[in-house]
Amino acid sequence: MISASANRSSIDWVTFILYAFLVMSGLMMLHAVDRPPDGYGQDLAAMLHTPVGQQGVWLLISLAGWFVINLLVDRSFWVLGAYPIYIFSVVLLVAVLLFGKEINNATSWFSLFGFTFQPGEFAKFGACLAMAAYLSQWTEKLNQPVHIFTGVMIWAIPAGLIILQPDPGTSLVFTSFLLVMYREGLPGILLVFGGFTAAMFLLGITQSPTFLTICLLGLLMVLMSFSAPRRTAWWLAFSLGITLLGIFLYRQLENGWPVVVVMALSFTVAAGYHALRKNFRMVISSLSALVWGVLIAFLANFTFNNFLLRHQKERIDAWLRPEGMNEQGALYNIVQSKLAIAGGGLKGKGLYEGTMTKYDYVPAQETDFIFSVVGEGEGFLGVAAVILGFLALLWRISVLAERQNRTFARAYAYGVAGIIFLHMLVNIGMTMGLMPVIGIPLPFMSKGGSSLFAFTIMIAVLLKLDRHRNEV
Template sequence: MNDLRKEFSNYDWLGIGLTLVLMAIGWLMIFASEYHAESYTHLLDLDKNYGKQLIWITAAIVLAVGVQIVDSKFIHTMSPLAFAAVLFLLFAVLFTPPVNGASSWFGIGSFRLQPSEFSKTATNLALAALLTRPQFRMQEFKYQLQAVGLILSPVILIALQPDAGSCLVYVAFFLVIFRAGFPPFIYILGLSMASLGIASLMVDDVSGLILSLIFLANLVALRLWQKDERWLLAAVALGAVLYFLYQAAYFWPLLLLFSASLISLSALAGLKKRGQWQAVGFNLGVLALSMGYSATVNYAIYKLLRPHQQERILVWLRPEKCDPLGALYNVEQSKFAIGSGGLWGKGFLEGERTKLDYVPEQSTDFIFCTMGEEWGFMGSFLLISLFTALLLRILYLAERQRSDFAKYYAYGVAFILFMHLFVNIGMTVGLVPVIGIPLPFISYGGSSLMSFGILLAILFKLDFERKSIFR
């Protein structure tokens, strides 16, 4: 008995407890979002999402317990096969009848199975296995391509469904390979491209954006080529003057003239030092590529995306251009529901906007609105604090692992949860586009709940065997 008790004490019960608490809170929120006194029968009413969610919670716990029977070495060995199986399912689901415009589910009676939810766990396992292969060297280009190719393989298939939300989650794996030594320059380039793409969508006059880029690029050039800080201060001062002239009709001509002057100054500075002309040419080349990239982003968004996909982006970046009763309505109602909760909320089952179904997808994508309205700021803060505690616990587990496989897997779990948490809550308050990502353990959904259950169950199993696991 003592040996059995000692054996079970090796489990991370704090992490397990936090997970179970989040599951319980999730069920309460789903119940609150669908409860109507006149139609309520019993908790296991399978016509309601709260009834189905109890089944999914039970299934997730059973699967999590089943994972504990499997040896960790077997999990490591079978990771590539699990990844291949998931890729096959992601390909096969493309031939199923579309639901809400997307072919993302296999129909099983009255239930639906979404392979993209389970693909995150399989990708995390396969990536951890790849990064810990004896011959793998992240510093070499061919191995960098292997890691990126593994991550993008499911992304391409998921994008064909199409399911942009699930694709976005795979950014988490780029954080994992960064932890493994992937070149930081790639991330700087990616962030720069993302920033430029977003900026180009936020202005009507793309040429004005490009002129602004010329201005900024030449500020950097002046700082590099002129050691005297007064050059930079003078340039910033002139930029501030132009900012206050923003509403004037002559703003863009003035900016063009000033940018051209900065280019001339850069060229003159290049005459003083050998080799600076190459830097000038590189600077202008980057600007030319920026112009082409900016035009490409605008074309892709406004010409290639479907109208409802365009609306999701415009609601985020250009809400003034959206119909208040159309795409903007969902986000506005979401923010109203959260704000109406105040500090302490209206009370459990007392949410008016929840009861009257003002917010769409109340029990799935926008479940956080129920928490905000019924439990207020304090309830929302508590929920986010529980998630934060779980994330910090997972990072702690990652650092204490003895095997690199378990360590990289644990980092993947933490980053996946963080992406879901940030994007889901962010879209309910208008910080990110509405792209349909569930809130882990809180949103209704069998595939989501079971996949997160397996994801964490494998982590707890790897941590349980950390003292005997292979290196």
């Protein structure tokens, strides 16, 4: 019989090196952001009060946590303690609503002895463990509605509590758990449904619901044409023709509802043809998509115009329809960030020579817009190195996930990968105007002790589970 120690693998150094590269890159960028013209000097106490000094302290705390996890805490602790840790993280989210400190109009922080801690970051780790525990129990049954609902509620509960703070950016990150649910058996059609819902919601904000109804009716008729058992080309020509005509008439008329009526009648004819051919699945799917899409579009438009605050509307407009907006208003952060990144050119201006960075032209460049510091100081080559570093880390985590012998470890690894991926995608997209500015930090690099600690612990637990992957 082989002992547990003999089965134990060594730490995955590739993951650790990639982690170290991203953390050290972040410290270098923070060092450049607030560096005085004559340098930091020799005063250690003063240095600790700078962004890079505070981040360095949190890094030491995070590495201490890494040491404890890998040397003193047994692997079984994370398996058996997954639900208690998750419940504790939810309790913290409730407590911060009652006793937390308000920063930037959000009650998201605890403040103790001069340190601030954001429980929403820890909740991501707790949700990772809980999802792993749940999916390791119900892997073969995730296609059943009750189990899908339970899995969604595990991450929806902390996401909902975080929305109440309000911190919609952090709450959005929890949707990344759909990735691990899909890996463990969630039907792909539900991801398609989610993507369709998100698309109709965004389009409902930027376009008239009436116009969207016309377009959706036309699109569904075109799709039904490909399922026509006879005379497909005729049905396709009819669907495209009536759709283009409908869009043209909508642009010409002040009231678009007559066009909607004509399009609806045409859709009814197409659906009736499929019903006569007993293609009921196509008819039901098309009708369901139509009703749901129109409903979401109207709700999105109504919510945007009647419930969102002015600054929230401006942030969404700056993302989805920036044309004509005041560049000194909601567009200011994005414009300055783009100028900083573009100004770096191929090789960058130098870590301490970036004008936009040195003179603080980019707001929140220590946190949300740290990527603009990389772009200006290190140029395209530096930007490419950081992005490739993140992609390499995500690739390596997926490798670790697929070599696990236990569902718990595999699901946990994909949970971590999903969170890092969404953070990276949204944060880098924010700095280039491709995503809304919703306050999501860049993992390992943005200033923020809670974020750095949470991501470090997530990686540390992952490597701990990987070291014991061969144990029975």
